[in-house]
Amino acid sequence: MIVTLHLIVLALYGLATALVLAPFMGLRAAPRALAIALPCAGAAVHVVAISQLTLVGLGPALSMLALCLVLLQLASERLLRGSAVSFFAAPLATGLVGLAILSGLAPGAEAAAARNMWFVLHVALSVLGLALMALAFIAAALYLLQFRELKARRFGQVFQLFPPLERLDQLNRFALVAGFPALTLGVLLALGYGAEFSGGLHVAKAQVVWGIFTWVVLGWAVWVRVVRHWAGRRAALASIAGFGAVLLVYVALKLTQPGAERFL
Amino acid sequence: MTGQTDMAGGGGIKVVGVNHRTAPLDVRERFAHGAHEVPRALARVMAAGASGGVLLSTCNRTEFYLVADDEPALEAVWSLLGERLPGASAGGAREYGYIARDRDAVRHLYRVSSGLDSMILGESQIQGQVREAWEASRAQAGPVLHRLFQTALHVGSRVRTETGLGMGTASAASAGVAVAGKIFGDLAGRSALILGAGDMAELAATCLNDEGVQITLVANRTPERARAIAERLGARAVSLDEAWPHFATTDIAICSTAAPHAVVTWERVGGVIGGGARRGRPLCILDLAVPRDVDPALAQLESVFLYDVDDLQTVAAHATARRRDEIPAAERIVEEETDLFWAWYGGLGVVPTIKELRQRMDDLRAHELERALRQLGHLSPEDRARVEQFSEALLNKFLHHPTVALKTAAEAGRGYGLLEAMRRLFGMEPPA
Numbered sequence: 001m002i003v004t005l006h007l008i009v010l011a012l013y014g015l016a017t018a019l020v021l022a023p024f025m026g027l028r029a030a031p032r033a034l035a036i037a038l039p040c041a042g043a044a045v046h047v048v049a050i051s052q053l054t055l056v057g058l059g060p061a062l063s064m065l066a067l068c069l070v071l072l073q074l075a076s077e078r079l080l081r082g083s084a085v086s087f088f089a090a091p092l093a094t095g096l097v098g099l100a101i102l103s104g105l106a107p108g109a110e111a112a113a114a115r116n117m118w119f120v121l122h123v124a125l126s127v128l129g130l131a132l133m134a135l136a137f138i139a140a141a142l143y144l145l146q147f148r149e150l151k152a153r154r155f156g157q158v159f160q161l162f163p164p165l166e167r168l169d170q171l172n173r174f175a176l177v178a179g180f181p182a183l184t185l186g187v188l189l190a191l192g193y194g195a196e197f198s199g200g201l202h203v204a205k206a207q208v209v210w211g212i213f214t215w216v217v218l219g220w221a222v223w224v225r226v227v228r229h230w231a232g233r234r235a236a237l238a239s240i241a242g243f244g245a246v247l248l249v250y251v252a253l254k255l256t257q258p259g260a261e262r263f264l
Numbered sequence: 265m266t267g268q269t270d271m272a273g274g275g276g277i278k279v280v281g282v283n284h285r286t287a288p289l290d291v292r293e294r295f296a297h298g299a300h301e302v303p304r305a306l307a308r309v310m311a312a313g314a315s316g317g318v319l320l321s322t323c324n325r326t327e328f329y330l331v332a333d334d335e336p337a338l339e340a341v342w343s344l345l346g347e348r349l350p351g352a353s354a355g356g357a358r359e360y361g362y363i364a365r366d367r368d369a370v371r372h373l374y375r376v377s378s379g380l381d382s383m384i385l386g387e388s389q390i391q392g393q394v395r396e397a398w399e400a401s402r403a404q405a406g407p408v409l410h411r412l413f414q415t416a417l418h419v420g421s422r423v424r425t426e427t428g429l430g431m432g433t434a435s436a437a438s439a440g441v442a443v444a445g446k447i448f449g450d451l452a453g454r455s456a457l458i459l460g461a462g463d464m465a466e467l468a469a470t471c472l473n474d475e476g477v478q479i480t481l482v483a484n485r486t487p488e489r490a491r492a493i494a495e496r497l498g499a500r501a502v503s504l505d506e507a508w509p510h511f512a513t514t515d516i517a518i519c520s521t522a523a524p525h526a527v528v529t530w531e532r533v534g535g536v537i538g539g540g541a542r543r544g545r546p547l548c549i550l551d552l553a554v555p556r557d558v559d560p561a562l563a564q565l566e567s568v569f570l571y572d573v574d575d576l577q578t579v580a581a582h583a584t585a586r587r588r589d590e591i592p593a594a595e596r597i598v599e600e601e602t603d604l605f606w607a608w609y610g611g612l613g614v615v616p617t618i619k620e621l622r623q624r625m626d627d628l629r630a631h632e633l634e635r636a637l638r639q640l641g642h643l644s645p646e647d648r649a650r651v652e653q654f655s656e657a658l659l660n661k662f663l664h665h666p667t668v669a670l671k672t673a674a675e676a677g678r679g680y681g682l683l684e685a686m687r688r689l690f691g692m693e694p695p696a
Contacts, residue, residue: 155575159446
């Protein structure tokens with residue numbers, strides 16, 4: 001049932017991706033109502049699927065991340081009055097759901113932990129923090145693309161379809177500033193859970209290293225934006241570098257800590 | 265563009281020039297004539313044989329509308345434009361240009377004034393530019409071009425009110441607003457300064473003002489004009505030199521001076537923009553002037569987004585997609601009005617002139633007949649009647665060929681020159 005629901009989600013997200021990317025392939029843009037209805041329908045089915053899922057292991061975490069991303073995409077599109085975020089978010093969410101299905105949606109060895117509220121909150125807040133970091137990355141990537149087109153005086157699809165630079169910069173800032181407390185809480189809950197229920201769960205060193213590294217990177221990105229007043233292109237590059245570093249470290253750790261069903 | 269052969273006398277209507285389709289911006293910049301250059305340029309072409317001339321010089325076109333024979337007036341235009349090219353050759357200018365004659369020339373101007381020939385289809389600014397060109401050349405225009413430009417403005421208005429060719433925002437000024445919007449998002453509360461006090465700058469500033477942009481400064485070489493615009497926009501008028509430090513704080517700069525070279529240079533504002541005061545905040549510079557006002561090197565600064573007229577017209581061109589559907593209706597109006605003008609031009613005063621000529625000749629005949637009959641008092645009434653019939657027949661014979669020739673030329677749309685010649689020959693007032 002969970003896999004079937006995820007396959008439906010995958011189909012809906014995949015269709016939404018095809019629709020948003022159509023103008024870049026020289027096809028007619030889909031009606032806006034349809035471009036919103038498809039990810040909305042996908043997210044609704046996704047919520048049902050997640051509610052039946054035990055939030056432990058790689059597959060469930062990726063699925064949860066995809067849902068957060070789609071919900072953030074829908075919210076930011078309302079904020080930006082355009083569908084630009086979906087150019088990145090829709091294929092990314094589709095890919096994440098596909099990976100989740102491939103890596104298995106059954107809970108890992110620590111299924112018992114999923115019954116603990118500390119653990120569930122830790123996963124939920126950490127995934128939300130990561131999704132916001134991904135959103136900051138998407139806003140930064142859109143910013144750099146639009147920036148390049150505006151500087152090069154090209155007035156094609158990117159100029160027409162992407163939001164104004166200032167709004168993308170605001171979205172990047174908002175995503176970072178909102179993502180940092182979410183991830184901080186997620187890390188604190190993990191520490192609290194470790195202290196409260198030590199011995200009940202084996203926490204891999206890699207998971208701790210990655211979690212703290214991600215928190216430090218996100219903290220740095222927020223610091224340069226808020227304290228050092230970085231903005232525009234420099235801030236966008238910092239967001240992309242930070243997100244890229246987090247992904248690279250995850251992949252490196254994942255390669256040294258094999259196990260398809262484990263998050264790390 | 266082809267046309268009919270010229271008529272006798274003052275020559276046919278011609279348009280000779282370059283536009284955005286035939287010449288790139290850097291060539292058009294060289295050919296552009298400021299208002300102060302118009303009288304001298306026209307005087308030179310008219311000295312070469314044109315009997316009337318209007319010079320329409322905008323950022324998209326430099327066109328001489330002439331009543332002239334093909335040569336040497338047209339050669340004078342090519343030579344005048346060619347002197348502005350590196351290497352200074354008439355042949356060089358001809359490479360970028362075109363000539364339209366008679367009916368095609370009329371249609372051309374009507375298409376220009378209605379925005380059908382604009383880079384931005386249906387843009388309305390050209391209407392004002394046609395009016396300004398006509399007014400600047402009024403002394404040299406002559407009756408035919410006077411009428412042509414008057415009707416061209418009427419055609420422009422008709423097209424804009426009777427078709428949807430002017431729908432949406434498709435002028436360079438509104439494109440400037442669209443580009444600024446892509447940088448800043450919401451424009452309300454942003455600040456802008458204006459360099460130059462021309463209509464183009466004022467139009468762009470008004471468009472930005474409508475979006476909530478605060479126009480802070482209007483800088484111009486002539487303070488009076490700057491003050492007038494500043495007053496309308498709620499801004500402060502300053503000299504150009506006083507404006508440079510304000511590049512450190514403004515969000516948008518509109519440049520549209522009539523300077524023949526760049527005035528916003530790296531030396532003047534590079535340090536101000538690149539300095540710490542802006543903290544990397546974007547600066548959108550809309551260079552609406554031809555020749556360009558802004559040194560293109562300034563675009564190398566990361567925070568500077570510099571757009572010239574060609575860029576803005578590219579943006580606005582997207583808006584033309586919807587206007588394209590209106591082209592057939594607009595072309596119908598242009599064709600209809602061209603027919604009307606051509607009928608006027610062809611038959612310009614022919615009937616009244618023929619009547620006037622006959623009347624003059626008849627008065628002359630009656631006067632001479634009376635004098636002759638006074639000396640021939642011995643003639644019987646029958647003989648007197650026979651002499652009178654003879655004088656009338658002779659007059660009819662004399663006038664038959666000129667009348668037929670004039671009517672034929674009028675029907676072929678070539679009556680004006682012949683008419684003018686006839687009026688001169690027979691000592692009548694020139695046509696109004």
